[in-house]
Amino acid sequence: MNTRVIRVDEQHMDMALVGEAGDIIRAGGLVAFPTETVYGLGGDALNPQSSEKIYRAKGRPSDNPLIVHIADMEKLEVIVREIPESAWKLAKRFWPGPLTMIMHKSDAVPYETTGGLDTVAVRMPVHAVARALIRAAGGYVAAPSANRSGRPSPTAVEYVIEDMDGRIEMVIDSGDVEIGLESTIIDLTTDRATILRPGYITDRMLAQVLGEVEEDCTMMRADSGQAPKAPGMKYRHYAPKGELTIIDGVEESVVAYINTQIRRHMKGNKKTGVIGTDTSVSKYQADVCKSLGDRNDETAIARELYRVLREMDDENVEIIYAESFEAVGLGQAIMNRLLKAAGHRIIHV
Numbered sequence: 001m002n003t004r005v006i007r008v009d010e011q012h013m014d015m016a017l018v019g020e021a022g023d024i025i026r027a028g029g030l031v032a033f034p035t036e037t038v039y040g041l042g043g044d045a046l047n048p049q050s051s052e053k054i055y056r057a058k059g060r061p062s063d064n065p066l067i068v069h070i071a072d073m074e075k076l077e078v079i080v081r082e083i084p085e086s087a088w089k090l091a092k093r094f095w096p097g098p099l100t101m102i103m104h105k106s107d108a109v110p111y112e113t114t115g116g117l118d119t120v121a122v123r124m125p126v127h128a129v130a131r132a133l134i135r136a137a138g139g140y141v142a143a144p145s146a147n148r149s150g151r152p153s154p155t156a157v158e159y160v161i162e163d164m165d166g167r168i169e170m171v172i173d174s175g176d177v178e179i180g181l182e183s184t185i186i187d188l189t190t191d192r193a194t195i196l197r198p199g200y201i202t203d204r205m206l207a208q209v210l211g212e213v214e215e216d217c218t219m220m221r222a223d224s225g226q227a228p229k230a231p232g233m234k235y236r237h238y239a240p241k242g243e244l245t246i247i248d249g250v251e252e253s254v255v256a257y258i259n260t261q262i263r264r265h266m267k268g269n270k271k272t273g274v275i276g277t278d279t280s281v282s283k284y285q286a287d288v289c290k291s292l293g294d295r296n297d298e299t300a301i302a303r304e305l306y307r308v309l310r311e312m313d314d315e316n317v318e319i320i321y322a323e324s325f326e327a328v329g330l331g332q333a334i335m336n337r338l339l340k341a342a343g344h345r346i347i348h349v
């Protein structure tokens with residue numbers, strides 16, 4: 001398949017081009033498109049064959065449900081059995097934006113889209129190109145991240161092309177994404193609303209609207225012995241090819257520990273890498289040293305994380321060490337993704 005790449009600017013949208021992209025989705029094809037979180041791989045959410053194509057293009061297990069993207073609130077009524085009070089409140093505060101809500105699905109949504117579940121995950125993105133595309137495509141776009149399964153989510157169009165070229169009809173290039181980590185997921189089908197995946201919308205922000213929220217106990221720990229409620233969270237997602245270990249502690253000890261390990265691996269002829277921050281990165285002695293940015297600027301770190309993980313792959317780094325971050329606020333989402341990428345390997349020094 002020949003994948004067509006088109007450029008659409010958020011500020012000056014070419015609506016004819018967006019219309020062509022929408023037609024591809026209406027006809028059962030796939031289009032990768034930008035959102036504020038990461039690039040998504042979009043198909044018609046109400047067409048079972050489209051969802052099957054998405055799984056195939058990603059190489060993703062088909063029990064891993066897709067998020068349905070809408071652009072208008074009235075579309076929500078069609079795809080869920082009922083809209084709970086909590087969903088109205090959250091939508092008012094956070095939609096359009098990087099929040100996904102899980103509700104009971106209506107018969108309009110095929111099981112192919114929900115991975116066989118009776119619930120459906122819904123998000124209304126804020127990115128203007130995403131919104132225009134969703135409308136042009138008929139209103140319901142199922143879209144996981146536009147990466148091959150097991151690779152970090154794409155935060156720039158070159159990574160979408162790297163993973164999806166030849167596998168889908170079209171890619172819409174609107175430049176780099178803004179947030180760089182996937183949406184927060186909250187389950188509204190349980191007695192108390194439960195966060196299944198942390199993201200840019202933090203637990204505190206959600207609690208301000210709902211009073212209190214629970215957290216899925218598998219979110220930050222590997223040893224809970226329970227299956228995560230978001231089926232996708234059980235897979236070793238976001239994984240670089242190299243073996244990643246997180247080192248937690250004060251900077252001086254972290255640098256000393258990592259450099260000792262690096263020297264050992266270098267003797268064994270392994271290619272080594274370190275994911276550090278601006279103040280520490282020059283102190284590491286690995287083959288490849290990358291900074292995620294200023295440790296105090298969490299939004300910048302979130303935006304850089306997947307790019308740096310991919311760069312480690314591109315440079316064929318075999319052993320990777322990463323610094324740790326405080327798991328509060330946006331830091332919780334950063335650590336959730338980093339821990340998953342590391343298969344929960346973390347050493348406290």
Ligand code: AMP
Pocket residue numbers: 064065066067102114117119120121143144145182183185196229230231232233
């Ligand atoms: P991605 O599309 O790659 O951002 O991943 C979507 C995430 O949402 C996966 O972890 C899914 O398991 C989760 N998800 C989607 N639909 C549901 C649902 N109905 N119930 C629980 N988790 C869901």
Ligand code: MG
Pocket residue numbers: 144145153
């Ligand atoms: Mg994904």
